[in-house]
Amino acid sequence: MRRMGITAIYRKPRTSQWHPAHRIYPYLLRQLTITRPNSVWASDSTYVPMKRGFVYLCAILDWATRWV
DSSP states (O other): OTTTTOOOOOOOOOTTOOOTTSOOOOOTTTTOOOOSTTSOEEEEEEEEEETTEEEEEEEEEETTTOOO
């Protein structure tokens, strides 16, 4: 396929392209030193496929202690 120049037609990821009309928000934690618990939290959610369907998983993490 490479020799003939044939490629598959599918949508490719465009994660690194930005649009000039979109706002760029500042990273507010860049200069912050996290020294005590309960000052900075992060969250993530995903779904886990199961045998019959799926379930959602949500995790909340404390950055100072790394507790979930």
